[in-house]
Amino acid sequence: MTSSTEQDLTLPVPLTLKGHYTAQQFYQQHSDPQKAKQVYLNTLAVDAVCSYLGWLGIATNLQASDSWNPTIQALADVADLEIPGQGKLECRPVLPGATVCRVPPEVWSNRIGYMAVRLDADLQTATLLGFVPSVDTEELPLSQLQAIVTLLDYFKLQKQPEPIKEWVNLGQWMQGVFTGGWQAIEELFEPQPILSFRSLELSSHSGQAGLTTRGKLLELTPQLDSHKVALLVGLMPNHLCQVDIWVKLCPMGAAPYLPEDLEVKVLDEQGIAVMQAQSRQTDMLQLKFRGASGERFSIEITLNDISVVETFVI
Incomplete structure (x- = not known):
């Protein structure tokens, strides 16, 4: 009973x-x-x-x-x-x-x-x-x-209130004004050999006038392991009055490859994934897309249960 x-x-x-x-x-x-x-x-x-x-x-x-x-x-x-x-x-x-x-x-x-x-x-x-x-x-x-x-x-x-998004203004980047935490590529890879830095340049466009690049160190720590990767973002105006944008993930430190199952997504303003790529112990992940002034997007990097999101406005 x-x-x-x-x-x-x-x-x-x-x-x-x-x-x-x-x-x-x-x-x-x-x-x-x-x-x-x-x-x-x-x-x-x-x-x-x-x-x-x-x-x-x-x-x-x-x-x-x-x-x-x-x-x-x-x-x-x-x-x-x-x-x-x-x-x-x-x-x-x-x-x-x-x-x-x-x-x-x-x-x-x-x-x-x-x-x-x-x-x-x-x-x-x-x-x-x-x-x-x-x-x-x-x-x-x-x-x-x-x-x-x-x-x-x-x-x-x-349940915690969602933090207010701080949009990284890429339009200001093209004017030489950079958001805190984003470094010149040379500074980000300063402790590493210069050859390593050159191998991480965003594309063959890297020598062209008008290209702006910045990088940020991300530390993804699932459970006991620690993985450090560099998030690189490059942008360059094109003849269509839009901006070509590159997103690249590279391993940092002594690791020759990105962690297996590392995933990067480009999300639109509604949070819907429009592009994505996943590592299979590769030495690089790169996505390329195009946007117009005023558009907003996010980059989400995920490894196991750890997720980092960076938000941008062009």
Whole structure:
């Protein structure tokens, strides 16, 4: 029998046909029966939490969740749900009669919290049992869970106002006025051999009059590793009364190549990616495009969970 107190602290969520269909699709992609069952249950738990947050008007992104990626499913026991602007919420399934929630070590970090989700015996209903912001044990006693409402309060505490964008004015660059933090290429690569600098020049246009280039050091630090890369931006007016723009990423220090999976995107003013490139341990990434005076765009550099965005106005 369930007490009235427990009913107040938990929340039943119907498991949908769509959720079962998705779980079955993932199930069929794994030949190992134990892994297939694990993925099926994880998928139902994530789908239940996604439905609950949807009722509350909280946006989620299943496609960006590791639990929705069959390759990652095969490598790890993951049941995460990506919540834009917040991070990943781990949704751990709990079987009927269990008194603990199993949380594998591979998901003890890079999570904004953990939701325990009890699946009933016929997999028709999921019950959201409670939430904790962090774990350090494989078996979390259900008695230690906080009420579900604390998750919503936690979201409010974690939500920070978005910083006001400081647009880098490229029109001022062409007049010799440069934004703080952006260095002449020679200064940026000063500790390195001059031959290295010459090999990083933006293009064959680098010797032409009217070309303006500046660079910025970026430090991307996912977990214990530290990766330093140089973001180079070059611009030159063309005969169409527009500006040709180059964006280049180069390794810094002793590293001969860019980190694997480093990605660079050019975003329009609405934040939509219009160009992108990804490193496969290459020694350079470069994008070239054209813009008109007054247009705004952003450059987003991403490595694992680290993202840096620079915003520009022409």
